[in-house]
Amino acid sequence: EAGVAQSPRYKIIEKRQSVAFWCNPISGHATLYWYQQILGQGPKLLIQFQNNGVVDDSQLPKDRFSAERLKGVDSTLKIQPAKLEDSAVYLCASSFLAGGSETQYFGPGTRLLVL
Amino acid sequence: SQQGEEDPQALSIQEGENATMNCSYKTSINNLQWYRQNSGRGLVHLILIRSNEREKHSGRLRVTLDTSKKSSSLLITASRAADTASYFCATRGGSNYKLTFGKGTLLTVNP
Numbered sequence: 001e002a003g004v005a006q007s008p009r010y011k012i013i014e015k016r017q018s019v020a021f022w023c024n025p026i027s028g029h030a031t032l033y034w035y036q037q038i039l040g041q042g043p044k045l046l047i048q049f050q051n052n053g054v055v056d057d058s059q060l061p062k063d064r065f066s067a068e069r070l071k072g073v074d075s076t077l078k079i080q081p082a083k084l085e086d087s088a089v090y091l092c093a094s095s096f097l098a099g100g101s102e103t104q105y106f107g108p109g110t111r112l113l114v115l
Numbered sequence: 116s117q118q119g120e121e122d123p124q125a126l127s128i129q130e131g132e133n134a135t136m137n138c139s140y141k142t143s144i145n146n147l148q149w150y151r152q153n154s155g156r157g158l159v160h161l162i163l164i165r166s167n168e169r170e171k172h173s174g175r176l177r178v179t180l181d182t183s184k185k186s187s188s189l190l191i192t193a194s195r196a197a198d199t200a201s202y203f204c205a206t207r208g209g210s211n212y213k214l215t216f217g218k219g220t221l222l223t224v225n226p
Contacts (some may be wrong), residue, residue: 042205042217045215104214
């Protein structure tokens with residue numbers, strides 16, 4: 001089965017610019033997650049969707065970050081305007097959450113460098 | 116905030132040796148999961164242990180959970196160079212399946 005797809009894989013922007021990341025989860029997975037992973041740290045959940053709805057966005061910096069999941073499939077994460085501290089890998093994950101399965105499947109990530 | 120704290124931060128062993136990594140957490144959990152991350156394959160789920168379980172095995176992996184001490188350990192037996200990666204513990208406490216990851220242990224297996 002195809003895995004979680006993300007694009008772009010790498011992005012370099014200057015501070016105060018905007019950037020958007022795209023994620024296509026595994027087919028049939030209702031739950032989608034966006035994580036931020038700063039170098040040397042573990043992933044930190046930014047936002048969790050269940051189908052179209054937001055389940056948890058408590059750690060999303062809403063003054064600059066936004067995310068949407070139209071039609072309950074693909075998702076985009078946007079940063080506007082970017083700051084130097086946003087340099088990180090942005091990981092998208094999806095899970096089925098049926099039959100007791102909680103495994104999250106991660107995409108390859110988008111590595112963002114803000115100059 | 117980070118819930119889990121892995122120990123050690125880095126571990127270097129020879130191929131064939133066993134590797135043990137520990138994870139401590141602060142609040143009560145529903146389950147604890149271990150993930151591996153390397154540059155080639157990204158972040159991959161290894162094993163899940165529920166709060167009412169004490170030990171679980173999967174191939175060369177053995178996970179233990181002590182809820183009274185709020186700690187878990189991951190043992191990799193007969194390590195291989197391909198096991199070189201960062202290993203993260205992640206805890207789920209609530210009902211929304213949110214995972215909180217630790218900072219990870221960097222394991223290097225030398226051939």
